[in-house]
Ligand SMILES: Nc1nc2c(ncn2[C@@H]2O[C@H](COP(=O)(O)OP(=O)(O)OP(=O)(O)O)[C@@H](O)[C@H]2O)c(=O)[nH]1
């Protein structure tokens with residue numbers, strides 16, 4: 001991302017919305033916004049191999065591994081407004097487990113981009129499966145979309161639930177139910 005070019009575009013945007021980019025409070029705003037967008041879209045420039053960093057460990061575990069309530073912050077690709085919530089990931093290992101932080105890093109890799117929630121959910125599931133070699137993966141995400149809250153239809157309390165199930169999570173009702181019951185447990 002060219003920070004100078006983005007700052008210039010934000011300055012022009014400020015003028016178009018009726019603001020004065022020369023007033024004191026806005027002097028550094030174009031640069032701040034450019035920096036914020038650099039972070040919020042940093043997924044485009046991340047390298048998946050670097051993120052995983054070979055943190056895949058031999059394990060005899062062949063039971064279900066679940067990491068729940070991973071925070072998600074993304075931008076909807078239609079309005080470039082935030083959607084945010086939590087992501088739950090489960091997988092059944094096949095002789096290998098992923099470093100647990102890598103699940104959250106995979107979430108950030110795909111969420112720090114312009115997204116729709118359905119694609120984000122599917123990309124996370126596919127990557128967890130590919131990187132861990134798991135026999136099955138389930139991902140459930142629950143998010144609230146600012147484009148539905150602060151504009152448009154203005155619904156403050158609705159949230160969107162998406163899920164992707166692959167391998168044994170797809171073929172076995174019992175596996176899917178075990179996953180759903182684990183992520184529904186109260187702390
Ligand atoms: N399925 C899905 N839809 C999304 C997501 N994020 C935003 N949207 C929807 O994308 C749609 C875009 O609809 P349009 O009619 O083209 O745009 P709009 O006139 O701004 O729509 P409204 O939001 O209804 O005012 C809206 O229904 C949004 O709610 C997402 O992650 N998944």
Ligand SMILES: [Zn+2]
Nearest residue numbers: 076078079147
């Ligand atoms: Zn939107």
